[in-house]
Amino acid sequence: AYLDTAVKLGAPCVRIWAGRTASAQADDDFFQRAVAETRRCCELAAKVGIDVAFEYHRKSLTDNGASAVKLLKAVNRSHCKTYWQPNPELTVEENSRELEAILPWLTRVHVFSWLPDNTRLPLAAQEAAWKHWLTFIPREIPLILEFVKEDQPEQFRQDMVALQKWLSHSVCL
Template identity: 40%
Template sequence: MKLGLCSVTFREKSPLQIIRLAKKAGLEAIEWGADVHVIPEDDQLAETIGEQTREEGLVVSSYGSYYRLADYSGNEYDFTSILQTAQKLGAPAIRVWAGMRASADADPCYVQKVIEDARRIADLAADEGITVHLEYHEHTLTDTKESARKLMEKIDHPNLFLYWQPQNDVSVQERLASIELLKSWLTNIHVFHWYSFADRLELKQGEEEWLTYLQAINQNGANRYLLMEFVKGDDETEFLRDAQILHKWREML
């Protein structure tokens, strides 16, 4: 397990500030977000940020694209542009969202459109040696463990995987059950500890449950990134403390 940071954690900071902060925290990677720091179609910027990341001894773990499967009207950029930017950035993986509807609100026609788009972009990315990863996220077709598994089984593509993060408002046991149900597809992990996005906690307060999650996730020994995402108060000092906790957890696994 390698440790990293999602750049969206500090949207107000410049790419160089984020790189230096990640290095100061002893992290190994950055997932660059497409919403602020690495805008699609700005290939020169993507190339520069990728080079700056590597020059500081870090790697680009992934490109957080915010592309929504089958959302043909809402996506600001087409996937071809996103893929090209990921190449310039040097990202081996692209993160996308499984549509824009909750699984409970999605009719079979919509689900089929998501499946077809997932296969399409997974094929395009595979041609460039880049993997595609859905986010395990509310208000999408991967908003429950059951819906996520059903979708992954239907897509059935060797170049499409799934991130994991703790689902809000469910028990630790329910989260562990999601890891067990989805383990065949799980890759990178978004790490945070909160009651909600607006009510965040120090990472050390979640030590007992997070160690349980990571032990379950790490059973197959696969290579993956633990990517810190959002910290209490968007505070740099809090981030550095949380990063040390994450280092400690990795040593305990």
């Protein structure tokens, strides 16, 4: 049903979760089941020309670069990709290393500004970090703006203006 819907919508990619267990707590059996299930998803998606991409998220098998790469390599399907988003609990440098690790599989990026306690900020509050990360992200990778402060439409517009400004200047970086 998900793939039928994706085909009808013309979606090029279906996002999936790599479980709800942190990579540090996942045993080998859990990992192997995730690999098998992802391969099955990939086989079904390939038949209709759609990629499968993991959500890159805390408390999953894609909660860090090393674990995400391990999973992506184990699945070993060309149309199995991953999203990326910064982990607000990590430093800019640590997030940069995470991003660099998964770059060969990167398909989408979630753009937002959070504190470690998940408090939402205006995107401009993390301008230096995002300008840095944008130097790693290939221009053809779609950026998805989400989780704006207080879910306010005006904040979304301000965040979009900031992101567009950074992107227009990034060609000069």
